[in-house]
Amino acid sequence: MKDAIKQLQQIKGVGEILATRLVGAGFDTLPRLAAASEEELAAVKGLQAANIPALQTQARELAAGAESATDEKGLTDMLENAERLRLGIASLVLKLRDQHAEGDDGKTLRQLRKEITRVLATLEGVEATLSEQLRRLSKKLSKADARLGIVAQGDLEALTKGLRQTRKAIDKVVRPC
Helix, strand or coil: CHHHHHHHCCCCCCCHHHHHHHHHCCCCCHHHHHHCCHHHHHCCCCCCHHHHHHHHHHHHHHHHHHHHHHHHHHHHHHHHHHHHHHHHHHHHHHHHHHHHCCCCCCHHHHHHHHHHHHHHHHHHHHHHHHHHHHHHHHHHHHHHHHHHHHHCCCCHHHHHHHHHHHHHHHHHHHCCC
């Protein structure tokens, strides 16, 4: 509960008491707060209706920043794993070369080098692809979240259209075919 309160206190205008009330009302994470309706939030004691849109906008921005940091950590882990794999392959190459250099006609060693070069090139391609996909995904999700926040203030027709556009943007990222 203390972590949730501290998380909500990152929002300008939300102190310890209001954060405690928000957590008590079930809004214990930034995404939940951002997704809540104005009517639900207006029921929280001490929260003025005029401040709700700004509060939700800040919650969306902070939640997107936290997701981005988590994505970056995941990307960093994947890149570190790829680097470990690359170093392991290099170590294996040296070991195999030392073991089989004597008495070898060189053909097997050349084939081994060729395969190692291909594996390393594939790893580099994977790293580049992961980095680019993660960057695009983060950017599109941020745009979709911002669009949804703007549309939520409109009428039902605008909301329906905005949700459709948001879903299509997310589909493009998830299924880029």
